[in-house]
Amino acid sequence: MSYEKYIWAATTAVLIALSVLWFLWGDARTFVGVPLWIWWHTVWMFVASAVFYVFGKRAWGVGVNRGDGG
Amino acid sequence: MSTALELSIVIAYLLVALVVGVLAYRVTERRAEDYFLASRTFGTVVLLFTVFATLLSAFTFFGGPNTAYLHGPEWILVMGLMDGVLFAVLWYVVGFKQWVVGKRHGYVTLGEMLGDRFGSTGLRALVAVVSLAWLFPYVMLQQIGAGTALVGLTDGVVPFWAGATLITVFMIVYVVVAGIRGIAWTDTLQGVFMLVMLWAALIWVLVAVGGPSAATARLGEVAPEFLALGSDFYTPQRMLTFAISIAFGVAMFPQVNQRFFTAGSETVLKRSLALWPVLVVLLFVPAFLLGAWGRGLVEADVAAGDNVLPILLAEYTPAWFAALVVAGAIAAMMSSSDSMLLSGSSYFTRDIYRPLVDDGITERGEDLLGRVGVVVFAFAALIASLYVGGEAEVGVVGDILVDIGDTAFGGFAQLAFPVIVSLYWRGATRDGVVSAILVSQAAYVSGVLVPEYATLPFVGTVRVGLAETYFGWGISLYCMLLGLVVAVAVSYVTRPTADEAGF
Numbered sequence: 169m170s171y172e173k174y175i176w177a178a179t180t181a182v183l184i185a186l187s188v189l190w191f192l193w194g195d196a197r198t199f200v201g202v203p204l205w206i207w208w209h210t211v212w213m214f215v216a217s218a219v220f221y222v223f224g225k226r227a228w229g230v231g232v233n234r235g236d237g238g
Numbered sequence: 239m240s241t242a243l244e245l246s247i248v249i250a251y252l253l254v255a256l257v258v259g260v261l262a263y264r265v266t267e268r269r270a271e272d273y274f275l276a277s278r279t280f281g282t283v284v285l286l287f288t289v290f291a292t293l294l295s296a297f298t299f300f301g302g303p304n305t306a307y308l309h310g311p312e313w314i315l316v317m318g319l320m321d322g323v324l325f326a327v328l329w330y331v332v333g334f335k336q337w338v339v340g341k342r343h344g345y346v347t348l349g350e351m352l353g354d355r356f357g358s359t360g361l362r363a364l365v366a367v368v369s370l371a372w373l374f375p376y377v378m379l380q381q382i383g384a385g386t387a388l389v390g391l392t393d394g395v396v397p398f399w400a401g402a403t404l405i406t407v408f409m410i411v412y413v414v415v416a417g418i419r420g421i422a423w424t425d426t427l428q429g430v431f432m433l434v435m436l437w438a439a440l441i442w443v444l445v446a447v448g449g450p451s452a453a454t455a456r457l458g459e460v461a462p463e464f465l466a467l468g469s470d471f472y473t474p475q476r477m478l479t480f481a482i483s484i485a486f487g488v489a490m491f492p493q494v495n496q497r498f499f500t501a502g503s504e505t506v507l508k509r510s511l512a513l514w515p516v517l518v519v520l521l522f523v524p525a526f527l528l529g530a531w532g533r534g535l536v537e538a539d540v541a542a543g544d545n546v547l548p549i550l551l552a553e554y555t556p557a558w559f560a561a562l563v564v565a566g567a568i569a570a571m572m573s574s575s576d577s578m579l580l581s582g583s584s585y586f587t588r589d590i591y592r593p594l595v596d597d598g599i600t601e602r603g604e605d606l607l608g609r610v611g612v613v614v615f616a617f618a619a620l621i622a623s624l625y626v627g628g629e630a631e632v633g634v635v636g637d638i639l640v641d642i643g644d645t646a647f648g649g650f651a652q653l654a655f656p657v658i659v660s661l662y663w664r665g666a667t668r669d670g671v672v673s674a675i676l677v678s679q680a681a682y683v684s685g686v687l688v689p690e691y692a693t694l695p696f697v698g699t700v701r702v703g704l705a706e707t708y709f710g711w712g713i714s715l716y717c718m719l720l721g722l723v724v725a726v727a728v729s730y731v732t733r734p735t736a737d738e739a740g741f
Contacts, residue, residue, distance in 0.1 A: 180327055187319040188477065189467065196466035201450030205467045206523065209315055213322050213519035217512055220326060224508030232335050233662075 173230050176223065183216050243558055244391050247565035252408055255424045255572075259412050262420030270604040273417040274346050274584045278337075279502045282509040284422050288577075289329075289497050289510070290517055291425035291432070293321060293488060295380070295574040298432065298521065299567035300545040303529025307546040310464040311530035312472040314522050316481050322518040324485035326511055332489055332654070333498035334507055335661045339741045340499040347581075348495050348657065349589040355660055356668035357737020359593045364672060365653065366589035368679060369492050372650055373582050374619055375643035380575040381406055381623040387568050399624050405572065406620045413576045413616075414609045418500065421576050428566075428573050433521055435566050439551060439559070440524040446554045447535060457534035464530055475710030483714035486654040487647035492581035493574070583611030645686040648714035652678040655722040659729070668738060670729030678721030685713030 189195075189205045197204045223230075266272050280288070305313050336351065345351040349369070353362025385402030396404070413421065447453050457464055468474070488494050501507045525547075532540070532550040540546045547567075551560035587607045592599060599607065642649075656674040659666045681704065688703030706713050 184319070184323050184327070187323050188315045188474075190474070193468050193474075194466050196462075198451075198454055198465060201452070201454040202527070203311070203465050203467070206311065206314060206527070209318050210519050210523060213318055213515040216323055216326070216515035220515070221512035224512055228504065228508055231331070232338065234338050 172227060176227055176230055179219060183212075183219060187212055187216075241392055241395075244561040244565055247561055248388075248391070248568055251565060251569050254427070255412060255420075258423045258427070259416030259420040262416045262423060266417050266419055268605045269601045270584070270588070270608050271344065271346060272419075273605050273608050274496065274580065274588075275500050276417070276419045276422065278341060278500055280422060280500045280506065281502055282506045282513075284426050285497070285501055285506055286510045286513055286517065287426040287429035288422035288500075289494065290521075291429040291570070291573050292493050292497065292577045293325075294429075294432065294521070295571055298436075298525050299547055299563070299570060302522070302525055303532065303547045304540070304545055306526040306529030307532050307540060309471040310461070310469060311526050312467065312469070312477065314519075314526045316477050317522040317526075318515075318519055319477075320481035320485045321488070321522075322515040324481060325488055326514045328485060328489040328654075329498070329507075329511060329514070332495075332658060332661065334504075336495075336498045337501055337507065339661075343741070345499065346496070347585055347588050348490070348492070348653075349585060352657065352660055352671065353589070353593075355738070355741060356671065357735060358668045358672075361668060361672055362589050362593060364675060366585040368653065368675060369490075369585055369650070370582060372642065372646040373492055373578060373585075374615075374622075376646040377575060377578050377582065377615075377619040378623045378626065379643040380571055380578070381620060382626065384568060384571050384575070385623070387564075387571070391564065391568075402620060402623055406616055406623075409572060409576050409579060410613055410616045413579050413612050418580060421573075421580060422500075425573055425577075428569055432566055432570060433517075435563050436521065436524040436528075439547075439555065439563055440528055442559065443528060443531070443535070443550065443554045453531045453535060455534075457531055459534060461533050464533065473710055475707075476712075479707075479712035479715055483651045483712060483718070484647045486718065487649070487651035487714075490650040490653040490657065491647075492585055493577035496581045496584065579612050579616050582615045583608050586615065587611045641687055645682075648682055648686065648712070648717075649679070651714055652682050652717055652721055655718055656725050659722070659725045663726075663729075665729055666725065667729045667732045667734050669732040670725045670727075673728045674721045674725035677724045678717045681720055682714060682717040685717065 187209065189208050192205045192208065195204060199207055267277070269277075271277055302313060302317070336345075336348075339345065340351060343351075343354060345354065347366070349362040349365035352365055353359060381402050384405040385398045388396050388401030388405070389398050392401075416424075444450055444453060447456070454465070463469060501510070528550060529546055532546040536546065536550050536553060538549075540549055548560060548564050551563055587604065591607065591611075592604065653675065656671045656678075659674070660671055684702075685704035685706055690701065690703050690705055691699050692702045693699045704713055708716065
């Protein structure tokens with residue numbers, strides 16, 4: 169179980185880091201009139217929701233000590 | 239144009255809110271925990287939307303679209319990163335942990351939780367005083383905003399003082415009667431209303447102009463640089479500074495932090511988190527795209543002090559629809575303010591009055607005191623708001639209050655690391671947390687409220703405050719790190735007092 173914490177921490181870090189499309193910096197391409205980077209961001213928020221859903225199902229409570237102390 | 243229509247929509251909204259408030263009053267027990275926290279019973283929909291509507295203020299309708307109109311739609315990314323992901327992570331790391339210990343020990347406020355953890359009434363009062371110091375001017379800004387909006391809505395028939403007083407008195411009656419349950423119920427109605435209105439507005443405008451590609455083509459004619467990600471305004475440093483410090487600040491804002499305690503069960507929390515990022519992106523994409531497209535679609539220049547969204551809607555949608563959206567914005571302002579009044583009152587009564595003045599108060603007495611606290615807090619803010627006024631000439635004290643309100647998010651963000659350290663690290667001591675709060679607050683105030691240089695007699699110009707940014711990064715981030723370092727360092731060199739019980 170102990171490594172699970174680090175996998176979820178890494179997943180969260182990726183979610184945060186790619187919320188803004190740093191590698192599309194300066195890119196002005198559009199799709200259906202909307203900049204590509206807005207599409208990416210929108211899809212990414214749905215991905216974040218999916219990740220949080222899976223987290224809630226499989227790993228809820230990881231990293232949060234519910235016992236006394238801490 | 240449609241003054242009567244807009245007014246009747248606002249009044250209709252107030253009446254609906256009042257009915258909901260009375261319904262809530264009938265099911266609310268006369269205990270502080272029920273008045274402030276609905277006895278920790280919220281289900282997924284109510285919790286999700288009450289956090290959502292509390293987070294969103296008039297910024298979604300006015301400030302945000304104006305920023306997109308002036309600088310491009312990148313603010314969508316800031317909001318997504320800030321609210322959609324970072325706040326969600328904090329909701330788990332801080333909020334879920336707070337929920338666990340809050341349920342076990344019956345905590346109602348953040349200060350109560352920290353004070354009990356370290357056995358320190360002083361720390362409890364410190365957290366409340368710091369929070370109220372940032373909250374009070376922020377409530378004022380809402381009152382000033384609502385008063386000014388009513389002046390605009392009625393073309394000056396209702397003067398500023400009457401508008402601000404009217405809305406404040408209504409909120410007092412409503413909050414005193416309804417408590418958190420009624421507020422959360424209206425938040426839910428309102429959150430749904432805002433989402434529906436913004437999407438309807440987006441679709442309406444796009445149909446009128448011939449679709450998103452046509453709208454973007456017209457934007458490309460006047461501001462081609464808007465389509466490319468990033469600009470001189472939207473630097474990575476600035477975007478990250480806003481996203482990080484506001485996300486942490488929001489989590490420590492009393493009205494949001496207190497909602498961490500209110501979930502009915504872990505299942506409610508799990509479901510809320512899973513729906514959260516989608517809800518956030520669904521709101522901000524239409525709001526900010528409308529603002530950015532407005533740059534190409536609105537013929538006239540939007541003057542400073544005007545808002546692009548109502549102007550855009552007036553041009554492309556019928557008057558009644560535009561009025562509905564503007565009324566929604568005033569309602570959004572009120573839905574944030576009522577929650578602030580309630581939380582402000584709970585911080586004052588639970589963490590300052592009760593421990594320092596009258597510890598033996600009964601449950602019923604505390605419930606009554608909480609309601610009295612709302613009246614006192616709201617009226618004090620109103621007096622200050624009327625003093626500051628809707629005018630440009632506000633004097634030194636007025637300027638200072640407005641500045642504090644504008645920088646409140648960063649001020650609350652300074653509380654985040656001391657709280658996280660207290661929640662997760664056994665080695666944290668009272669002295670460590672107290673000094674972290676004092677040092678980070680002092681440094682932040684020195685950066686945003688104290689002028690960088692001052693001219694003194696005989697001495698000349700000397701440096702007195704910190705700058706607002708260093709290397710493009712905002713001062714709030716440096717101060718947060720400073721708070722973390724101080725909390726850890728001082729905890730290492732001090733010993734826990736005998737009263738420090740942990741959770």
